[in-house]
Amino acid sequence: MKKLLQTLLGTLVLGLGLANAGFTQEPVKIGMVTTLSTGGGYLGQDVRDGFLLAVEEEDGKLGGVPVEVLVEDDGRNPVNGRQIVKRFLDRDRISILTGVIFSNISPVVAPMALKDGIFYISPNSAPSTFAGKECHENYFVVSWQNDTLHEAAGMGATELGYKKALLLAPNYQAGKDALAGFKRFFKGEVIDEIYVKLGQNDYAAEIARIRAAKPEMVFQFLPGGMGINFLKQYSQAGLMKDSAMVVSGFSADIKILNAIGDAGSGIISTSQWNHDLDNAANQQFLLGFRSKFEREPTLYASQGYDTAKLIASALKATGGKVLEDKAGFREALKTAKFASVRGNFRFASNQHPIHDLYIREVVKKNGQMQNRILRKVATDHQDAYVQECGLR
Amino acid sequence: MILLIEQLLNGLQFGVFLFLVSAGLTLIFGIMGVINLAHGSLYMVGAYATAIGMQWTGSFWWGLLMALPAAAFTGWLVELVIIRQLYRRDHLDQVLATFGLILFLNELTTICFGRAPLFLSLPETLSISVEILPGLLYPLYRLLIIGTGLLLAFFLYLLISHTRAGMLLRAGTTHREMVEALGVNLTLLNTGLFVLGALLAGFAGALAGPLISVEVGMGENVLILCFVCIVIGGLGSIRGALFGALLIGMVDTLGRAFLASGLRLILPLDFADSIGAALSSMSVYLLMALVLIFRPQGILPVLGRVR
Known part of the structure; x- marks a missing residue:
């Protein structure tokens, strides 16, 4: 009896959800697998905080499109990373994977995302293989190449x-x-x-x-x-x-x-960034970050913020379509029409930054x-x- | 030549420092028969107490002074609550329990003080280098570590060889049942011993604070080397621990200092560098393997041991 009730209830909720989709836009799901614990944990915390700051600036939207950011800690362990990303892909059905800090994680999780046909946008780790021979049309790096x-x-x-x-x-x-x-x-x-x-x-x-x-x-x-x-x-x-x-x-x-x-x-x-770079985007970022978190941002925070702003620019261009219009979203990412906190920013043909x-x-x-x-x-x-x- | 002397001093300093941690470890193993993996955590407690004390009072010396009661208290508590239950148990149980203790203490430290390393700065008077030989500048603080370490080694020698408590300790190492039969309160002796070991480890942690970052898990790095020291020296033997620690300190330092450049004379540059780096980080373990092959009881084992 209880089982039956649960099933009924579940169906009802599902039905409501479907019905709802007609009225308000379904949020774009962004999976963030990052490193929040261990000695390297502050890198991931800053990437996350920078990213979420940009989302908060728009009250839960990026580029005017509602987003849902799922944050998970990989503990600097590739095995954890693999499990988290598998869950992101199978259960949560994310459209964009981001957040990876360390280069022992990215070679494991990036191919999973790419194989699944979603977008991978790195706020930090960028090993040389993905910049060269194994570069991919859905793989973007906002931070820098590792070298x-x-x-x-x-x-x-x-x-x-x-x-x-x-x-x-x-x-x-x-x-x-x-x-x-x-x-x-x-x-x-x-x-x-x-x-x-x-x-x-x-x-x-x-x-x-x-x-x-x-x-x-x-x-x-x-x-x-x-x-x-x-x-x-x-x-x-x-x-x-x-x-x-x-x-x-x-x-x-x-x-x-x-x-x-x-x-x-x-x-x-x-x-590639410092707090004393004089541009409007950086001023806004510093003001927001300092007042929200009461600490100085690291370069990692600036990269998290830039990543969110890049995604925002592409979402705005496609009106929130990611997997429904991959070619459009990809082109929008490539043009990188956003104001980076580091100033000049555009993508090279391997979709890694060209910057000062x-x-x-x-x-x-x-x-x-x-x-x-x-x-x-x-x-x-x-x-x-x-x-x-x-x-x- | 100057470089060689400087590196020898570095080796001596490292060895003396290792001795402070190993001494407690070897006593606790030799006399109480307990493998205490959490010994490194007591070292961490000492370092944290110094860092926190320094933040409160602004003086390194007060911090140093706070490390001792903090480490002793933690040691006493750990002995009372956990180690005491383990004396008669199998070594595997001891390893499991004390390993659990490492995880517990690390997590507790993280909860209390966070993951960011704490910073300890030296007082101005200590952060200078002195010219001990013409052309040889050496940091005063490292000289101080050598001095205090050797002094403590001497006191330990006096304590163990020339006091009643030391006599009981030595007797406890070799003839435990006999000592008990004579009506000596072994429980008290064990607690005292454990606290002494904790004090030494805590003091070493306090001394290390200004040199290295005070962070969670700092104890485990040291612990492994200390186990190597006491295995080489002979389990349970203070003299062995001193000898083992000095040997390890020298081998490790000189290996890092000269192995790569020595190999460059006979091998191509790139190759020599990576081989040299790999060999020098292996050197202490190679040494331990050799000692275990040719002299499994250690170089200076406890004499007259029956167990």
């Missing part, structure tokens, strides 16, 4: 006139990619490369090697806690004044600067450490893999 900010560090170091650099990274793929990206644009001499163990805490031995090698600058890519430890010890050893520290934006976001305090003073870092890159310096202002733009190092930069992509 971009490392490449910018190479350009920045060259522009600042450094001749002798020492490089430091963990002994794994992303670490080696980072150093390769730096070297691609650095014109000076690399006097030594030091590889450390992933997860290493104490860098006394490496710091002694750096002191002995006397480089003009050090470029390092040590993610998360590793970078914080290294910067603290580097600064304690008094090396900051002898050998400048040049890093990619990931190693000097506002969260890390708060953690290392005064030790961060003088660090040069690269980014900056170098920044860490300064103390009103008792808070923050990044200040020094200068632009690249205009209309695009990644190194675009030629390998078959899309035109």
Whole structure:
């Protein structure tokens, strides 16, 4: 009897839902699989908050079209990511997948989405394979290609006139990619490369090697806690004044600067966005983010916001049609008619950004450490893999 | 030459630091027969207490002072509630229970203080480098760690070899039933011992705070190396732990310092770098494997052990 009642009730609700669809537009479902826990959790939190800020600005709509954002935490674990995306596709029937932070997740979940025929729009992770040989018409990246900010560090170091650099990274793929990206644009001499163990805490031995090698600058890519430890010890050893520290934006976001305090003073870092970029979209973003969350946004938050604004522009162009008009939605995404918080933004043929890159310096202002733009190092930069992509 | 001396000092400092954590671990295993995986969590408690204390008072020294009661109290509570139930149980049960404790304490720390690492800055007077030899600048704080660590090792030696409590501890390691039969309150002795181990771990955590980021899970990184130290030194032996820790500190540091550049002399550059990095992170485990093959009881095992 109870079972029967439940079924009846279910049918009724379903019927109502169908009837309703005629009157109000069904919301476009956007699945966000991101990393909210673990040490890298603040990246996903900022992407999510930036994204939801844009949705909130329009009272639950993007481009005038109602949207429903489903947020799930992958815990930086590809297995979790796969399960979440499977549920998104089978049960929730999402039209757009976004949110992925780390590059161990994206190679697992992006093909699932693409195979299912929905759109994949990355706010962060962008491994080289998807920028080159395996690029796809429904795969878009709003942030950067993974190498971009490392490449910018190479350009920045060259522009600042450094001749002798020492490089430091963990002994794994992303670490080696980072150093390769730096070297691609650095014109000076690399006097030594030091590889450390992933997860290493104490860098006394490496710091002694750096002191002995006397480089003009050090470029390092040590993610998360590793970078914080290294910067603290580097600064304690008094090396900051002898050998400048040049890093990619990931190693000097506002969260890390708060953690290392005064030790961060003088660090040069690269980014496609900074809070002091003077454009209307950025002003609006900063105002909204600060008043809603009472903290400073990281570059990840800006990427989440940009992702939402890109989707908004495409939804507006197609009147809310995504899977019903794939070609139209795709074209609308490709034209990228939205005001990015980073200023200039358009897509290259591999659907990765063409944008400007900056170098920044860490300064103390009103008792808070923050990044200040020094200068632009690249205009209309695009990644190194675009030629390998078959899309035109 | 200067570089070599500096790296030797780095190795010594790392070794001394490892000793502070390993000493408690080896005592607790040797005397109480408990494998305490949660020892790293006590180290984390020390570091957090220092960071929080420093935020409250603004002084590193007060923070350091707060680490000791915090770690001791946590140690006492853990012994009372959990470890005490495990003395007569199988090692597997102990591993399960203390592993659960790691998860619990990590989650509790996350709930209380969040996932963002805490920042501990050194007082101005300590954040300088001193010239100990012409041309050799060395951070004063690291020298201080070496000094305090060696001093503590000496005190532990005095405590264990020349006091009544130490005598009971030594007797407890080798002839547990006999000590009990003579009417010594082993429960009290065990609690005291556990708290001593917790104090040492907490102190090590407090010392490490300004060097590394104070974050959830920091204990597990150290714990693994400390197990290597006490296995190499001989389970239950303080001398062994000191020897093992210094050896590991040296091997790890010198490996990281010179292996890659040494290999470059005989191998192509790219190859030498990745082989060097891989070998130096393996070196301590290779060493442990060698010790286990040729001297499974450890290099300086407890003498006269019957169990």
